Amino acid sequence: MQLRIPGPTPCPDEVLKAIGRQMINHRGKEFGEMTNRIIPKLKQCFQTKNDVVILSTSGTGGLESAVVNTLSPGDKVLGISIGIFGDRFGECAKTYGAEVIPLKYEWGQTAKPDDVRKALKENPGVKAVLVTHNETSTGTTNPLKEIAKVVKEFDKLILVDAVSSLSSIDLPVDAWDLDVVVTGSQKGWMVPPGLAFVSISERGWKAHAEAKMPRFYFDFSRAKKFAADGQTPWTPTVSVFFGMDVALDMMLKEGLPNIFARHARVADKARAWVKSKGLQLLSVDERFASNTVTAVKAPDDMDVAKFTSTLRDEYKVVIAGGQGGMKGKVFRIGHLGFITDKDMDEIIAAMNGALPKAKK
């Protein structure tokens, strides 16, 4: 079976073997040594010298941690959204009492740095900007470098949802001066879900020291305190730690530039297929089409549910439909993490077979 949704993603055999290891003491030497191996490797992938904390939660829990650790109720934030995950980030901040000024775009669009500048000029009281790097629901990647540059012109905090980009698409956290960056284990990391990884800049820690939103399980201070001993404040998802230790070695052996190039190559194949079939990407400007997930507009005569079920049942390829309001109108091919050129050729062959059978 080729599991090609935008996460969970397939795991290499070496990772699965590690995942199935017997439990160990999470307060013992072996676990501490493992964590002390994992964190520096994570930092390499984040391209950062900032602290990186590991939370036992999903990507959404990671986003919640970014919000509650840096903001106070009543804080104004600019909530950039180009899709469902951008909406979610803002909704989470609103739930905890932030005043979210939305900067919302149609599906397939990306945020324009000039719009961000305008919004920050018009709203001088904004404390932080919430932005999705790669919007999984629309297969579109925001120009994060340019957006971050604008945010820094105004010396604001930037909180980044990099759940489906980090480790697959170049994202140099320090070079782009990003304050809080969140990703999840089940995306480009080639391990199962269960962990979120979050980098926190000095500016992020300063915000944390003043932030009044309530937090307990997701508290960064507790996480940092225990990380000093290679531990976590609460019992961690040990199995996924085992997997990460192995997967990170594989990733660093391949090398980040090679990983990014592989993702770009595989995504190019997907996009070339879309065009060859006369189909349309959901991304309005192909330059911003994602290298981790390709979202395709379903033509009027296409039955998306039939397409995905035929792919699954007849061709053993699992892709995703559209989320929320995009259900039935979009299909999405996940191509992140453990994927080769050959895998993409197989997926394309399967889609070639299933497409004619997916007429309404």
Place this chain on the structure above:
Amino acid sequence: MQLRIPGPTPCPDEVLKAIGRQMINHRGKEFGEMTNRIIPKLKQCFQTKNDVVILSTSGTGGLESAVVNTLSPGDKVLGISIGIFGDRFGECAKTYGAEVIPLKYEWGQTAKPDDVRKALKENPGVKAVLVTHNETSTGTTNPLKEIAKVVKEFDKLILVDAVSSLSSIDLPVDAWDLDVVVTGSQKGWMVPPGLAFVSISERGWKAHAEAKMPRFYFDFSRAKKFAADGQTPWTPTVSVFFGMDVALDMMLKEGLPNIFARHARVADKARAWVKSKGLQLLSVDERFASNTVTAVKAPDDMDVAKFTSTLRDEYKVVIAGGQGGMKGKVFRIGHLGFITDKDMDEIIAAMNGALPKAKK
């Protein structure tokens, strides 16, 4: 290696094999069917007809979910504590703005139902009672049935930390009329950490409808909504779901009464060993000594760190020291989940060997 801390606990081979399975689509049919198998089996173990939700988090995250889903800032709660986990539960409620009236006992003591009655009489404004069933830090089990009876005399909400008891010690949720009951996968369930299970009574849902504490990741309503389709609102810790599906079958095959009897038998062996060595249980009244973890007072001439390291390095048995202020003064043997009489005999033989080597 015998891992005998009070969690994570060892997993049977069948469970580890399941844990190491390749990823599947968490929005697909297979995952939905698995969840729809797991939830009824969980309900059998909870001995409840209430809803049971699965959260991808640790036991502490489960406790946080109980607090934020049923309370509002400013609510008065009675925070019963007989140790570190009782303190933690109250601290979490306080963090989210509850006014916690502490009912605190010395280590080794249990809560007295009459004290609870007195406290509820003196504080008519109390909305909920927070109580630990089995206090992992002191190896002591509260008389939960009697406490719950008192709480119901006053028609208050009862939130129960059953992290290290449920599925190992009899805890009939419906018969005792418990509103929110929280447990964690790495304890008596024989699977790795990564999931919390929470039952919610009708009274719990009513409280939820009025509760104003902020919640997003841990929101029960979202969990219930997605559970209707065998799903979770956020990407779940899929590997631990695989393990639970297998472990629950093993547990129900053994039968709850047999599991409870096995835990009682193994704990009796541990307690008999303690007495045979002239050592003292931390539990002041042996009737309340826990059947899942035995906490032992270290005599003045005993070096606890030397005892645990000798056990680990020479005898391949991993037990726990004391937590927090009990460090160096207490050692704890975890005997919950996947443990047999023979395992306990081996642990005792190892402790017999290590004890004379642990003099200060």
